Amino acid sequence: MTRSASLYRYRLPMDTGVILRGRRLTERIGYIAELREGARIGRGEIAPLPGFSVECADQAGQQSLHALKRWVAGQDIMACARWPSVAFGLSMAALELQGELPITARYQTVPLLSHESVNAGAEGAAANLSVPADCRFAKLKLGRGSPQQDAINVSALLKAHPSLMLRLDANCAWSLPQAREFARHLAPAHVSRIAFIEEPCQRPADCLTFSKETGLALAWDETLQAAVRQPDFTLDTDFRLDSLSGANTLVIKPTLIGSVQRCIALIRQAQQTGTKAVISASLESSLGLTQLARLSCWLLPGSVPGLDTLSLFRSQLELTWPGSTLPVKLLQQQTRVWHS
Ligand SMILES: [Mg+2]
The missing domain is CATH 3.30.390.10 (Enolase-like, N-terminal domain)
Incomplete structure (x- = not known):
């Protein structure tokens, strides 16, 4: 043809x-x-x-x-x-x-809560955040204010929404002492309602220590990207998830990781070691986002992808996101x- x-x-x-x-x-x-x-x-x-x-x-x-x-x-x-x-x-x-x-896609995604709306300072502020109705999962970025304030915001959110689970992402913002400060100000009852925290510390080893100490489930994002960027990285022979073990979840951003086949291999390897995987966006247009929703539904039917990035655009491309x-x-x- x-x-x-x-x-x-x-x-x-x-x-x-x-x-x-x-x-x-x-x-x-x-x-x-x-x-x-x-x-x-x-x-x-x-x-x-x-x-x-x-x-x-x-x-x-x-x-x-x-x-x-x-x-x-x-x-x-x-x-x-x-x-x-x-x-x-x-x-x-x-x-x-x-x-x-x-073709099938589930367009449900984990809403990214706007930082401004939870940064008002007082403990009650986060409780007023508009979390979408029926929302069971939401994502919150950490590390822009003090660790203590972050913990207060998280606790207030969870207190105000008793059935909500949170995905947190600190983008490698903290030292180990700062991460510990965050955990110290978090209500112990809330630890199990944090599905995971992505990259709490600058150093991966500190992330692992922090996760072990606190019981907070850890997710790799930047650390996974760094692993696949190594010049000697070949998925078929060399790559082991051993170096990434200790985490609860891998956040897979295909635009930063590589081919669909590589993403599939990563997901399979993760699953073999009892690690979860979540497909996540890297600010793709509505066209790319729609395909990521299809990919996630196909490869990870039980997982809600992190695709709540379209509102950062002023227009969509070719396809309308529902x-x-x-x-x-x-x-x-x-x-x-x-x-x-
Ligand atoms: Mg992240």
């Missing part, structure tokens, strides 16, 4: 308050690869995240273009997909083209940088 392909470069304006590793992100730049074979179409999003991805958008675009040209000529699309964002987007497009990515009222920009309105 005849193959053809297109590569689109999109630019989507962001909400004003998006700061990544100290830099304001005013627009999101990424690529959509579109594969066609006969009547079939497969798309994938390639969107390196500034401050987190090793590659920049231009590098990812060039590598994607190279891979698409080879694919149209009959070669394996993954042969030269080295950057994680490229490997993820192209593998997703190939999977969709082959009809292997199930319930979102943001305007939708069409792919055809974006720059088509290449077409075979």
Whole structure:
């Protein structure tokens, strides 16, 4: 069957308050690869995240273009997909083209509670936070105020919403003494209602110590990304989750981790050691988010993904995320940088 392909470069304006590793992100730049074979179409999003991805958008675009040209000529699309964002987007497009990515998605996600709304200071402030009705899980970022204030906010939230479970994320903000201070101010009864805390400390070893001392379930995010970035990292032979053992959950951000096949292998390895996995977004557009929702529903049917990032955008791309009222920009309105 005849193959053809297109590569689109999109630019989507962001909400004003998006700061990544100290830099304001005013627009999101990424690529959509579109594969066609006969009547079939497969798309994938390639969107390196500034401050987190090793590659920049231009590098990812060039590598994607190279891979698409080879694919149209009959070669394996993954042969030269080295950057994680490229490997993820192209593998997703190939999977969709082959009809292997199930259409079914669960669009339920874990709402990210806005930091401003819980940072009012007084203990009662967090209790007034609008947690969506019927919400069983919510996510809260920590580490921007004092550890003590964070603990007070968490306790107030859990007290005000007796059936709520929290996912916490400190993004490596604390030293071990600071993490201990957080735990000291947390009500002991609330520890089991914290599904996990991502990366409490700067050093992974301190995260493990903290988790052992406090009984708070630990999740790896940045540490997992760092592990897969090692130059000698090969999933098939070398990679063991041993170095990451002791955690309750792996937070898998495919754009930062790599191909769908690599994500699947990670999930399988995690499951073999009794570790949970959660698929999470790296500020993909509504197109990429929708595919992540499908991926999560397929690979981790019992897990609610962390995809509550669309409200950080000012528009969606091509596909409407259920319930979102943001305007939708069409792919055809974006720059088509290449077409075979
Ligand atoms: Mg995280």
